[in-house]
Amino acid sequence: MELNAAIETRSLNKRFGGVVAADNVNFKVLSGELRCMIGPNGAGKSTLFAMLCGLESADSGQIFVFGQDVTRTQAFKRVRLGVGLTFQTNRAFHDLSVRENLTIPRASAKQENMEVGQARLAFALDAFGLDPNDQTKAGELPHNQLQWLEMAMILVGYPNLILLDEPTAGMAPEETQQTAKVLKHLNSTGLTTVVVEHDMAFVKDIAQTVTVLHQGQVFAEGSVAEITAHENVRKIYLGRA
Amino acid sequence: MDVMPLVLSLLYQFGTGAAFLFLAALGLVVILGMMNIINLAHGELMMIGAYTATLTYHAGVPFWLSVILSFFVAAAFGAVLELLIVRRFYGRQLGALVVTWGVSLVLGQGTLLFFGPFLPSIGIPGGSFSYGDFSFSAYWLILVLISLLLILGLWWLYNRTPYGLQAKATMQNADMARSLGVRTPLIYTLTFSLGAGLAGLSGALLAPTVTIAPFMGQQFVAPAFITVVVGGSANVIAGAVASSAILAAVKTPIGMAFGAFSGTVALLLAALIIIRIMPNGISASLQKYFNRRAGGAMR
Amino acid sequence: MKTIIGLISGGGDIGRTRVFWIGFGVIVLLFLLYPTQTSAFRVSNVSYYLLNIPLGLGMALLWGYCGVLSFGHVAYFGIAGYTYGVIAGNMTENPLGPLAGVAGGLLASAFIAGIFGYFVFYARVQKWIIPILTLVLTLLLETFLGQTAGYQWRIGSVLLGGYNGMTGIPWFQLGGFVFEGYSFYYLCLFVVLACYFSLRMLVNSNFGQVIVAIREDEVRTELLGYDIRARQWVVFVLSAMLAGLSGLLYVQWGNYITPSQVGLLQAALPVIWAAVGGTTSLLAVVISAFTLNWVTYTLSSQGNQYAMVIIGTLLVVTMLFFPRGIVVMVAERLGRLTTRRTAPSKP
């Protein structure tokens, strides 16, 4: 195992009933990388995320986060290693105020990242136009702000690694661009970022490396150019997108 | 004492114990297991069944006919309950729990005020037969048989009939089912009404063995919930069958050796431990086990 | 001091305006003066309404703020009551006996709740199963206590008493001062106010915000790095101790407890108080617990057979038309009226 891997999985398997969600997945993201993950619906992207952060347990295989074997570690302990995750469907606390949404994560913030973390948070809040003292209910925010709020929430914990499940879903083009800008900036400060995305324009905009999942397997991996050129990828995925 | 009669007696006790749990849980299997409604008025639905059977029986209706009648009366009551109250609590499990508790208070005390503290009992039909030192009630054997038939019937209903398939689809994803043209409100009403009817049916079936009183339902509530919860919702019917069998298997020998109280305690402790080990119930664990075996075979 | 005031008047409960606090003060004053205006019998009755409030508050904290419904919190009520009876009953010659009984009762309910909570929360049992499991626990306790009628069930010089219950439980005393009659009333009032203010501070603290977050979305909260199991466990134990506190006051009030105190009917009461008042507000539950106890007590001491029908109907109506609780929804309506009226005067 290389020391600078932020995430590494070895032979990860997971089945739901008769459906194979992860089939011998070996997946690695280096520290500081900005990785995109694509694949058709049901390819196993969300399941992989769920297993990475500990919401689902793997049937077999191992998961390492920053060099530590976390295969049997509880989800909240993985978060304390510096992992943040947003969900495919927005899960900010809709009935609580923006202010509360942004104060609740504070007590579990990873203190050694405080300096850089504060800077990242300040940048994101500013770029997203979120006021940390806003008393309006999160559920009353427009959709894009709600998405941004959830991203800001995980930044309050000063993470080293963020996993974003379709962060731009439902956003207007200019909002997507703004998101891309923020993600690229955060990554430039050394924040390892993994994004699941359908929007190929967005992927092309931000990604250095792209992983393609298909039927629970890592189907292909490479630069944006390589992947877009890949014959089979076009067939299974891009052709339909 | 010969061993054979003792073994037979234990088997008989096991069968009746399991049948009791299964019958107590029968309506709840549908309402809690499938619809996810925590129905604390379950006992009162059984009480309605038992009251219907008792009143019609004493009015001269043959026993088995009065049992069937009580299914329909309880089902009709269930439909009304669903339309008026339960309907507004889908997806709000704890709300449903509290509101059904309120319903059960009103039904219990209301029955007391209306019918008084007791109804005359129904004599247990069927005679008894003996083997060795032990004698057995024929009626309980009939109940075991009926339980088996009901299991088969439920399985058939939910796997082989259009209603069953539509109901399964609705419970799993109501929006999707609606978009496929299923009339989901009707399905909800029908399913709740079926659950209520089954509760009434088991209330009527158990009526000869219990005192017919307004609060008679309370004695079934705890066993029913334990059976369904231990069974789990991955496959409710199989789960309820497995859990009533396991719980009866724990209760019978301990109760025989140390008395009824120890048997009850053993049952409750077994339930707690099973839930600690298998938070999603026996059926989920069984399913997982079979999946893993199936997965192993495929590889 | 400022932080304490800030915590008390934070956004975790209804009632934050000056008018509210003045009204609150007036009501507390009325309660303080009440014994001078009425008979010992009435004062004893009001003590009873008051002593149930901590149990309701525990239910509000656990259910309303943390989203975990326990249908068997009376188990901890009973455990504390019985433990107090055993300890204080064995130490009648020692003036510290009742104090030891109180400590023992609270510890016992915390201990049992701790073990049970460990089983439930650390197994990540599905949320809807918890009410059923707690109900099973309290029924188990009732069955156990009910069969302790035999004389082998003697702890020291105190008989558990089975279904007949435990009798002759001593009053609470501090030093040489015995709390009974009027002084017991003031003890109850003090305990209720202390519980209410401490809980208001708790729900406005960071811990309180996190438990609300757990209620809103367990997974999201866990993925913000919080061990939700530990926090749910802490809240569970805390609310069990509140229930225990009510149990302690109860046995001191009537000098008596029976297994039916942990039975099915009693188990439902705190849930009803919380649901009718509105689970998401401590004050609402205080009000509804007091009022409902008053109503049922008055109905029942007139020998009214319809008490249960009335309570049941009230519960159904509340759940149908006031899903967030009568007191909470009325308070919101009032709040809207007052803000509308005061809004123009603000710049």
Added chain:
Amino acid sequence: MTKRKDITPSPEAETKTQGSAAEAEVATSTGIPRRAFMTGTAATVTAAAVLPNLRMARAAETGPVKIGHIEDLSGNLAVYGVQKYHAALLAVKEINEGKTLKGGPVGSGGLGSMAKFAAAPPVMGNGDKDLKYVSDGGAMTGAGMAFVEDEDVLVDSGDSGLLGREVELIAPDGQSNNNIWQQLTRRLILEDKVDCLVAGFTSAEREAIRPIVDQHKQLYIYTNQYEGGVADSNTFCTGAIVEQQVIPVVDYMIQKFGPRVYTIAADYNFGQLTAAWTKAFAPLVGGEIIEEEFVPLSVSDFTTSIARIQAAKPDWVFTLLVGSNQSNYYPQAAAAGLEYPMASTVNMAQGYEHRRFAPPSLNRMYNCVNYIEEIPTVRNRAFVKRWYEMFPDDPYIGQMAQNTYFSIHLYALAARLAGTTDQETVKKALESGLTIEAPEGAVFLEPSTHHCSHYIRLATADANHNVSFVREWPSIQPWWLQRVGVNLVKHKEYKQYIPDEDPFFTMFAK
């Protein structure tokens, strides 16, 4: 109340009370710290009670005589409570109509009891000379009732109401809930200030209210049959107790069916204690308890118990089952073909199971009772007739209903004897050796223990649930409390004795 040591009264507490010797007595013997009793009300009541000129002190001797009556009119125990309530109504109506049951301070035995007597006197001595021995003369000894049965025992009292005052019954509903029992007791004592409290079905209810009764020195009559042992200066127990019911039936059953007894009992005080009595007594008459099983009150499925009984093969089964859940034992046992004879002290005469359950569930059931509606005596038939004239729709008149009925008449008798309703004086009158002619027969209130002798009958039900009587004991004394040395006339006490305190319960056990 259990054995407790008490706190020595502190001096400042002493000064607070208005010097009441009686109160110190209460405190030292109840075990509740004495300061506990010093509410203002308690102190005044006690002070009034010990004043010599109490008739003057009590200005309230006008207006109606208030009898407080708590029974369960709803909830699980309503089937018994409603009967008792009706009994109280009937008794109060009769008192107000100037009627009373015969009786008075005539001592044990009453108007008559079953006796053996010589039909003709023996001749003393040989001829008329030597009086040293009794001759073999006289006729065979006969047995029979030593009195001519009266047409009715209800006679004119010569009083209008009670002491010229009307009797008022205040009867709230206990709702089968012990908390409510406590509330109602406080209300009746403190708000309504009743002159006499008649209340209680289960022992749990009695034990719930007894501390309150003692705190306020309220005259209290408990009319239920129960496990025995209450020695309380304020409490009078008019129901039959274990030594009056269990011992006769166990004796009879062992002689008739054999020595091997299986006890199945409700798992609470009553069941536990009655089982303990059975266990202690059976060896004395050659019996043996082969197994004891205690069943929680919530259990209603008896399959396992039935199998255990079959495995144990007893000669007869002693069923001490209580409550509606446990009544299911009888039909279940009958359906399972269990044909052992059964004995009990609680069924039929209380909850009329032989009328409620389809025959032959209670076939071969032997029940030892002090009253059952089917008693064929003239006085009982008259009582039953009076009852159904007033309550034509009632299903049954139970044992406890009869107890409540005669207890209220007994109270009236005592109050007339005392000439006042002052509670302390009436208590003393009740301790004067009163007999009352109840529908069951003569009942004697034994002064030293505050319990009653009863006319005990062994009733049995056949396959069609017809009741017949197989044996009668015209007067069985409550003797156990005397055995352990209770004398409430001389020494005030406020506790319940338990079998543990008497070696009797282990003496003969093997």
